[in-house]
Amino acid sequence: MAAPKVAVVGAGVIGLSTALCITETCPSCSVTILSDQFSPNTTSDVAAGMLIPHTYPGTPIHVQKQWFKETFAYLFAISNSAEASEAGIHLVSGWQVFKNAPKEELPFWSDVVLGFRLMSEAELRKFPQHRFGQAFMTLKCDCPPYLLWLEKRLKATGAQMYTRKVADLWELHSKYNVVVNCAGIGAQQLVGDKELFPVRGQVLKVHAPWVKNFIRDGDGLTYIYPGIHRVTLGGTREKESWSLFPNPGTTKDIFDRCCSLEPSLRGAQDIKVKVGLRPSRRCVRLQREVLSQGGLKLPVVHNYGHGAGGFSMHRGTAKEAARLVGECIAALQGSLSRAKL
Amino acid sequence: MRVAIIGAGVIGLSTALCIHEQYHSLVPSLEMEVYADRYTPRTTSDGAAGLWQPYLSDHGNLQETLWNKETFDYLLGHLGSPAAKEMGLFLISGYNLFTQPVPDPSWRNIVLGFRNLTPKELELFPGYSYGWFNTALMLECRSYLPWLTNRLTQRGVKFFHKKVESFQEVSGDGADVVINCTGVRAGELQPDPELQPGRGQVIKVLAPWVKHFIITHDIESGIYNSPYVIPGSEFTVLGGIYQHGNWNEENSAQDHKTIWENCCRLLPALQNAKIVEEWSGLRPARPWVRLERETVRHGQFQAEVIHNYGHGGFGITIHWGCAMAAARLFGSILQEKKLASLPQPRL
Numbered sequence: 001m002a003a004p005k006v007a008v009v010g011a012g013v014i015g016l017s018t019a020l021c022i023t024e025t026c027p028s029c030s031v032t033i034l035s036d037q038f039s040p041n042t043t044s045d046v047a048a049g050m051l052i053p054h055t056y057p058g059t060p061i062h063v064q065k066q067w068f069k070e071t072f073a074y075l076f077a078i079s080n081s082a083e084a085s086e087a088g089i090h091l092v093s094g095w096q097v098f099k100n101a102p103k104e105e106l107p108f109w110s111d112v113v114l115g116f117r118l119m120s121e122a123e124l125r126k127f128p129q130h131r132f133g134q135a136f137m138t139l140k141c142d143c144p145p146y147l148l149w150l151e152k153r154l155k156a157t158g159a160q161m162y163t164r165k166v167a168d169l170w171e172l173h174s175k176y177n178v179v180v181n182c183a184g185i186g187a188q189q190l191v192g193d194k195e196l197f198p199v200r201g202q203v204l205k206v207h208a209p210w211v212k213n214f215i216r217d218g219d220g221l222t223y224i225y226p227g228i229h230r231v232t233l234g235g236t237r238e239k240e241s242w243s244l245f246p247n248p249g250t251t252k253d254i255f256d257r258c259c260s261l262e263p264s265l266r267g268a269q270d271i272k273v274k275v276g277l278r279p280s281r282r283c284v285r286l287q288r289e290v291l292s293q294g295g296l297k298l299p300v301v302h303n304y305g306h307g308a309g310g311f312s313m314h315r316g317t318a319k320e321a322a323r324l325v326g327e328c329i330a331a332l333q334g335s336l337s338r339a340k341l
Numbered sequence: 342m343r344v345a346i347i348g349a350g351v352i353g354l355s356t357a358l359c360i361h362e363q364y365h366s367l368v369p370s371l372e373m374e375v376y377a378d379r380y381t382p383r384t385t386s387d388g389a390a391g392l393w394q395p396y397l398s399d400h401g402n403l404q405e406t407l408w409n410k411e412t413f414d415y416l417l418g419h420l421g422s423p424a425a426k427e428m429g430l431f432l433i434s435g436y437n438l439f440t441q442p443v444p445d446p447s448w449r450n451i452v453l454g455f456r457n458l459t460p461k462e463l464e465l466f467p468g469y470s471y472g473w474f475n476t477a478l479m480l481e482c483r484s485y486l487p488w489l490t491n492r493l494t495q496r497g498v499k500f501f502h503k504k505v506e507s508f509q510e511v512s513g514d515g516a517d518v519v520i521n522c523t524g525v526r527a528g529e530l531q532p533d534p535e536l537q538p539g540r541g542q543v544i545k546v547l548a549p550w551v552k553h554f555i556i557t558h559d560i561e562s563g564i565y566n567s568p569y570v571i572p573g574s575e576f577t578v579l580g581g582i583y584q585h586g587n588w589n590e591e592n593s594a595q596d597h598k599t600i601w602e603n604c605c606r607l608l609p610a611l612q613n614a615k616i617v618e619e620w621s622g623l624r625p626a627r628p629w630v631r632l633e634r635e636t637v638r639h640g641q642f643q644a645e646v647i648h649n650y651g652h653g654g655f656g657i658t659i660h661w662g663c664a665m666a667a668a669r670l671f672g673s674i675l676q677e678k679k680l681a682s683l684p685q686p687r688l
Contacts, residue, residue: 079610080465080609081609081610082609082610082612082613083610084550084609084610085548085550085610085613085614086613088550090550090551090552091552091553092552093434093474093552093553094434114459114461114462115456115458115459115462115474117454117456119454120453120454122453122454123453123454123476126420126421135454137462137474142550209549209574209575210426210429210431210479210574211431212431212432212433212434212552212553212572213432213433213434213476213552226552228549228550229549263420263421263422263423263425264420264421264425264426264431266423267423267426
């Protein structure tokens with residue numbers, strides 16, 4: 001197969017980073033990204049893009065740690081380069097505070113982020129309702145900049161991008177050798193995955209440039225993440241809610257909760273409200289599958305269901321997906337050679 | 342009782358407020374006036390980035406360390422108040438970088454979360470093998486000085502745009518106490534060979550992705566002669582110039598080159614930052630802060646002068662502790678003049 005044709009469905013952080021990894025591991029592949037939405041209208045654009053992992057109950061911890069380590073190392077290198085501002089990658093330090101001591105003292109990622117330690121009593125005084133805390137430094141991927149930077153790098157490799165809603169993977173059979181499914185929450189409809197469910201998140205993006213540190217409540221519901229131009233205030237975790245419409249009552253609730261963690265936010269300006277549906281699953285679906293229909297076969301690599309951990313795991317899962325694409329292509333080449341005999 | 346404050350930088354305005362807050366109810370006749378030839382945004386304080394951080398070594402000057410701590414604690418207490426934003430006050434974390442291990446500074450327990458840098462973090466800064474990380478405060482004078490001015494105006498303090506040529510000028514006018522907060526040009530009112538300008542130059546850029554301050558140190562070059570990057574609420578300040586004895590307030594092309602090249606080497610992403618402004622200022626450098634009383638006589642006139650100048654590159658860092666000390670000196674003047682019934686110190 002001279003130039004295997006690979007279609008990537010989905011143009012959020014998972015689709016774009018997977019496509020980029022494929023161009024890196026298979027330079028002879030022609031890669032096409034198909035999605036009904038591109039930045040700034042993807043789920044990724046709503047997220048703050050903080051590298052603080054979400055723990056998947058169905059994936060072994062050592063695998064999640066490996067994905068996170070790879071993602072962190074990749075972004076760390078970009079943050080330290082001249083491209084950092086264009087890519088929207090920057091270091092940010094801050095605190096995760098708990099009202100009650102957390103079940104695990106040390107999260108699995110504590111030695112991947114930088115400078116992880118327990119907060120001192122003096123630091124905790126700033127959070128009178130919280131009794132326990134962790135301080136560390138991590139990375140943040142601002143969107144749209146990060147997605148636009150990925151798109152730019154993809155275009156430089158010759159990859160094509162088309163706005164198109166793919167309703168059925170079989171639509172792609174005639175033109176592509178391998179299909180990569182990075183459809184996020186769209187995978188529910190696209191491949192009928194009943195284990196995938198939305199967890200609705202509403203956030204506020206505000207102008208408060210004096211906020212330089214992140215603050216996160218360990219319950220994961222209230223957080224303040226300073227980005228390049230805006231601070232993301234969150235949030236909600238509403239399981240099985242599909243509504244993309246902002247809820248004004250929720251907006252006020254989020255704002256109040258964040259102001260109680262950081263009172264200076266009362267002076268925040270130009271509040272924009274956004275909603276995203278986290279594509280949630282017990283474990284990320286990262287596997288090969290060969291679809292059959294009639295006598296036809298379609299190799300598919302699934303890479304979706306990252307829920308609240310898309311940014312934290314994106315590069316690690318993208319690399320694994322690219323590896324699986326390589327396996328698909330090798331299998332196809334093998335069967336082609338056999339067919340010639 | 343008329344009090345004249347000369348100087349309207351961070352020292353002059355904060356000293357004025359501190360004294361007025363503490364004594365106006367005890368001294369109903371208290372009248373306060375501020376005299377200065379430069380007001381915000383044209384004072385030395387306005388050019389500073391506004392980071393609270395003392396020098397590395399206090400040279401055994403425990404008094405100054407205590408004033409620094411007083412200032413930090415005072416500001417920390419204001420963080421949660423609605424005034425914080427208006428004051429230009431916010432928390433900020435960051436790095437101090439060294440080429441060799443150094444002892445911990447006098448302020449390690451004043452700031453929050455002081456720790457050494459891990460090897461992984463040091464990878465970000467080739468050429469530096471040791472460092473600290475801590476959370477401190479920013480107090481931007483572009484906001485703080487107007488905030489102080491508003492508080493003072495509300496209290497009936499009057500402001501005069503005037504270059505005061507001598508203590509006699511204000512004492513002859515009727516001022517009973519003169520507070521001398523004239524910073525680097527204090528020598529024009531009273532010669533002081535200990536006071537020298539510590540010239541600095543800074544470049545202000547737009548680099549909102551920078552969330553931490555980075556202060557590098559080169560033990561041989563001396564304080565502030567090594568690059569630093571300090572992100573503010575609007576601009577990021579790039580600096581690293583300290584020229585002792587240089588009175589030139591004009592920007593130097595050579596210094597611009599030094600700052601720009603060194604800071605871009607430290608943080609490659611800065612190459613894409615847009616330059617917004619360039620500024621030079623004279624730090625009022627002195628071996629130690631001059632904070633003391635003096636009775637100044639000229640002919641039949643006599644005035645009590647409280648000197649409060651010589652804060653070098655740590656004026657914002659130390660200002661409130663000094664203002665409180667100046668207020669205590671003011672209190673002792675009042676007691677001598679029997680103008681206030683102040684509680685007697687317990688024996």
